[in-house]
Amino acid sequence: MTDVRPTVNGHHERTDSDDDRPSELLKTVDVKKHFPVEDGLFGRLFGDQQYAKAVDGVDLTVHKGETVGIVGESGCGKSTLGRTLTRLYEPTDGSILFDYTNIETYSGRRLKPIRRRMQYVFQDPLSALNPRKTVGESVAKPLAVHDIATGEEKWERVADLFEEVGLMESHLDAYPHELSGGQRQRVGLCRALVTEPDLIVFDEPVSALDVTLQAQILNLINRLQTRYDLSYVFISHDLNVVRHVCDRIAVMYAGEIVERGRTEDIFENPKHPYTRVLLRAIPSVDEGEHRGRESLEGSPPSVTDPPSGCRFHPRCPxxxxxxxxxQQPFLQSVDGDDGHETACHWAERTTAERETHTTPRPSERRVIEREADPG
Ligand code: SF4
Known part of the structure; x- marks a missing residue:
């Protein structure tokens, strides 16, 4: 069977006749991204370099045509993961397979064709657009960089894309600061689409927009996925948004994935206490009233010196x-379902067991913590 997909401007068709193999477009295995921390006096004296383990051993698979959401509080490592898997950051360790090719060590000329096929859309499109160039020029630039089109053909492609995302031809000559937030995000989409990618990573693409614009951009993102058979990674702190666009979700905490599964399983049967807190924190508008809002106490832990055992333990309700x-919990299947995994020692507890359990009081908890981790 031949899989024919339309291309952004209809200039050529891509085919994939190897339908027997699993349709994994991107796969990371134990990927890590550690950043060296500025040496303090102690570090300078003793040469003890410390690292912020922003991403610390993540396995993630994105199948062709699907949208995988990465959610978690700010600072959990989700943006660093997105940038690492698209090779904007070099991984510290682990494997990144793109279309069954190991790319974690690629650079320069070898990485260039991969970059064309993987695009990143930033939360703030302004940061990705040159303020001194018109947005038309910024969108056209990758066509020259990747030897895709020049001259009149280049501008035809860019104009077609502008129309596709709901911009007008007159916007081609605008500078970024002359456009609204929604228009700039549409330009960001054009810039990602212009190289005819297979995968787009969206980093909080609608969080700076009002609710009406959010819906418009999300609908556009969905429509483009179907039209161009794209795969998406969708990074967001907003579970309401993620619920409506993602097929599967990975929940991140302190550099690790603590739960992952199909969107409906995560929402209807969350197994990790952190996921449950995130879900209870979603503002739910019911007959004009917000209900069920709950925030998590405390701050995310330092990823330079993360808590022992379960990294969530100091805040776990x-x-x-x-x-x-x-003991560090590792991702394990829930109820024998390989499509739903969580990293909690107590994931199999029933709702009744959870509701009748009395969480140790803070003073008791401190004693338990000292005894279990004297160091
Ligand atoms: S292992 Fe313990 S601390 Fe960690 S999420 Fe499960 S119950 Fe909470």
């Missing part, structure tokens, strides 16, 4: 005992 402090 369902904390059980010393095992939470001394």
């Amino acid at each position: 369902e904390f059980i005992n010393g095992q939470c402090v001394s």
